[in-house]
Amino acid sequence: MDQFIEQIVTGLSIGSILLLVALGLSIIYGSMGIINLAHGEFVMLGAYAAWVFHTYLGLGLLASLVPIFLVVAAFGWVIERYVLSLLNNRPLDTILATWGVGIMLQQAVRLMVGSELRYVQLPPALADSMNVFGIPISSYRVFLFVVSIALFGATWMLMNRTTVGMKLRAIIQDRSVAASFGINAKRVYALTFAYGAGLAGLAGALVSPLKSVSPDMGTGYVVDAFMVVVLGGVQSLAGTVASAFILGELSGGIAFLQNDTVAKTIVLLAIVVLIRFRPEGLFTARVRA
Amino acid sequence: MPSNAPNSSGLQRLIAQLAPLLIVCALMFALPVLLNNDFLLNKVARYLVLGILTISLGLSWGFGGILNLGQAMSFGLGSYAMAMALKLKTVPVHTGASGLPDFMVWNNVQHLPWFWEPFRSLSFAIAAGLLVPALVAAGLGWFMFRGRVTGVYVSIITLATMVVINLVIIDQQSYTGGFNGITDLAQLELFGIAFDAYGRATYYLVAGCVLLSLLVAFAFTKSRAGLIVQAIRDHESRVRYFGYDVALYQIFVFALSAAIAGLAGMLYTVVMEFASPTFLGVQLSLSVVVWCAVGGRQSLVGAFLGAVLVAGMQGALSESAAFLETWTLVMGALFVLVVLFLPKGLAGLAQSTWRWVAQRRQAAGSAVARGVSQTEGST
Numbered sequence A: 001m002d003q004f005i006e007q008i009v010t011g012l013s014i015g016s017i018l019l020l021v022a023l024g025l026s027i028i029y030g031s032m033g034i035i036n037l038a039h040g041e042f043v044m045l046g047a048y049a050a051w052v053f054h055t056y057l058g059l060g061l062l063a064s065l066v067p068i069f070l071v072v073a074a075f076g077w078v079i080e081r082y083v084l085s086l087l088n089n090r091p092l093d094t095i096l097a098t099w100g101v102g103i104m105l106q107q108a109v110r111l112m113v114g115s116e117l118r119y120v121q122l123p124p125a126l127a128d129s130m131n132v133f134g135i136p137i138s139s140y141r142v143f144l145f146v147v148s149i150a151l152f153g154a155t156w157m158l159m160n161r162t163t164v165g166m167k168l169r170a171i172i173q174d175r176s177v178a179a180s181f182g183i184n185a186k187r188v189y190a191l192t193f194a195y196g197a198g199l200a201g202l203a204g205a206l207v208s209p210l211k212s213v214s215p216d217m218g219t220g221y222v223v224d225a226f227m228v229v230v231l232g233g234v235q236s237l238a239g240t241v242a243s244a245f246i247l248g249e250l251s252g253g254i255a256f257l258q259n260d261t262v263a264k265t266i267v268l269l270a271i272v273v274l275i276r277f278r279p280e281g282l283f284t285a286r287v288r289a
Numbered sequence B: 001m002p003s004n005a006p007n008s009s010g011l012q013r014l015i016a017q018l019a020p021l022l023i024v025c026a027l028m029f030a031l032p033v034l035l036n037n038d039f040l041l042n043k044v045a046r047y048l049v050l051g052i053l054t055i056s057l058g059l060s061w062g063f064g065g066i067l068n069l070g071q072a073m074s075f076g077l078g079s080y081a082m083a084m085a086l087k088l089k090t091v092p093v094h095t096g097a098s099g100l101p102d103f104m105v106w107n108n109v110q111h112l113p114w115f116w117e118p119f120r121s122l123s124f125a126i127a128a129g130l131l132v133p134a135l136v137a138a139g140l141g142w143f144m145f146r147g148r149v150t151g152v153y154v155s156i157i158t159l160a161t162m163v164v165i166n167l168v169i170i171d172q173q174s175y176t177g178g179f180n181g182i183t184d185l186a187q188l189e190l191f192g193i194a195f196d197a198y199g200r201a202t203y204y205l206v207a208g209c210v211l212l213s214l215l216v217a218f219a220f221t222k223s224r225a226g227l228i229v230q231a232i233r234d235h236e237s238r239v240r241y242f243g244y245d246v247a248l249y250q251i252f253v254f255a256l257s258a259a260i261a262g263l264a265g266m267l268y269t270v271v272m273e274f275a276s277p278t279f280l281g282v283q284l285s286l287s288v289v290v291w292c293a294v295g296g297r298q299s300l301v302g303a304f305l306g307a308v309l310v311a312g313m314q315g316a317l318s319e320s321a322a323f324l325e326t327w328t329l330v331m332g333a334l335f336v337l338v339v340l341f342l343p344k345g346l347a348g349l350a351q352s353t354w355r356w357v358a359q360r361r362q363a364a365g366s367a368v369a370r371g372v373s374q375t376e377g378s379t
Helices: A002-032 A039-055 A061-082 A091-113 A139-161 A164-172 A176-182 A185-207 A218-232 A237-257 A261-279 B010-035 B038-063 B071-098 B101-106 B123-146 B151-171 B200-222 B224-234 B236-241 B246-272 B282-295 B298-317 B321-339 B344-379
Strands: A129-132 A135-138 B186-190 B193-195
Touching: A002 A039, A002 A135, A002 A139, A002 A164, A002 A185, A002 A218, A002 A237, A039 A061, A039 A091, A039 A185, A039 A218, A061 A185, A091 A261, A091 B151, A091 B282, A091 B321, A129 A139, A135 A139, A139 A164, A139 A185, A139 A237, A139 B246, A164 A176, A164 A185, A164 A218, A164 B344, A176 A185, A218 A237, A218 A261, A218 B151, A237 A261, A261 B151, B010 B038, B010 B200, B038 B071, B038 B200, B038 B224, B038 B282, B038 B298, B071 B151, B071 B246, B071 B282, B123 B151, B123 B186, B123 B246, B151 B224, B151 B282, B193 B200, B200 B224, B200 B246, B200 B298, B224 B236, B236 B246, B246 B282, B282 B298, B282 B321, B282 B344, B298 B321
Parallel strands: none
Antiparallel strands: A129 A135, B186 B193
């Protein structure tokens, strides 16, 4: 029984990291239709930003979260403004362009700070473990879980309860009609992309104490996160949450029963089958054709 | 490259379209005469093989509109087919009486697995190197295109499938050599010719296959099926309303492209003298997309040259690590610029330059003609 609960908790922990990374990706894909292959690099930038703030400015991880969000969001804004907005009607080409941007970011970091692994300290306040249902769990993992849910809540509010969110939803429904009502679509897109990038940066900063920081750390995340988005369904934030935890539990569980390779293989195959038979995702009502 | 209906000047046009292909191939065959360095020749042969792989992607992406992010899967399958056959040729040397490849001995495998058995025959291996990728692609194509999966989702499915096969190959170490791949191979021997990786015979074999792939791909794009495939790329539902079986044509171009990639994979094993899971890795697969985009996805020769030039430059600069890292940065920037401003790649640039020059010349010519007619009128 204990082992079972432990397994559930591991799955939740994997799921909350997945959700952190996938949230930004989901916003960008769901609202702009852009598959952002540079997303992993935004995660990486966030992790490096955490390392830089810590090493050079002596800021703790928690204190630097807001500046990290802003820095990575600024990167995202520039990339949307000067690269992606030029590719309005060529969705397949945005994959290529964002991939190129990703290579550049990765390589630039490698050239500037080297490809050695970097380490970020756990916030001292969260370094111990706590008891949940009689099982010791690292406080930091609980913190990650809470933060990922909180960020999801904030994003949901932003989309559904603010003017910017309303404008964005209007543009998703019909860009030209929205524009004729005076909504500046370009500006809203740039802000959306920046917000998604900022979320990825936060994700990177938050996972940096758990994993080592390296220029190519983002690559693995982007694939997993993308699977989350596909499973959850485009334009469904709640679906993203559900699928993040489903995938987290699944890969945790199968990895426990079999091994990592089998877990990855099964998850990938499940995604392939899902795309074939339900491309709109598990948690979306059928979209009007 | 817009396709033209056959007309009176059809033959002339065909020759004009084949001209770049033939020029490039002539240069390729002439190279060993100019380059008296076996080591460099081996390197060039490697880039030519990558060029074949890129031609295969150009066929499915540029002409079929199917962005296959798992193109390296077919490449890797071909490569392993050849490596398995060449490995079995060396067995007595490396493992003595038991007759097993060395890595199987290390992994305590007692008998040669059943799926290795037929690879004792080289002809079987070569057939498998072409057919296995084609059949896998046809199966995957049937799975996707019958369900009308399009665009981005095709890319995800192909990428995911490749990753799965890659994982399985790495995981099944005792049957596939795992992470290390299959190394220490015998030389390929065909029709009594031994193909040493550093020999001229190998170079000419590769060059011949380049020519063959270019011609097959070119013939396909000019065929009726090829035209329908291009029509599907441009407007899928319109073609469907005309009553064509869209999925069937997509499956065909997908499988043809995979077979060409399988051919490239087999040659790659011969040139590199090993097979490795990196041959069906995400890195290579995405690089092929870059080469194809830079060279020009809608031009077969362009895609081929894109691969040879970019991979060649990368190879030339890889001597110095610092240089290589800067190069990767430049490469990323170059790629973004090409995607933004040259969606048809260098081939598109060459084409529009050529058209511009021709127009200028025509304009100048007609001005002269007008001048002549005016003077005639005044007299």
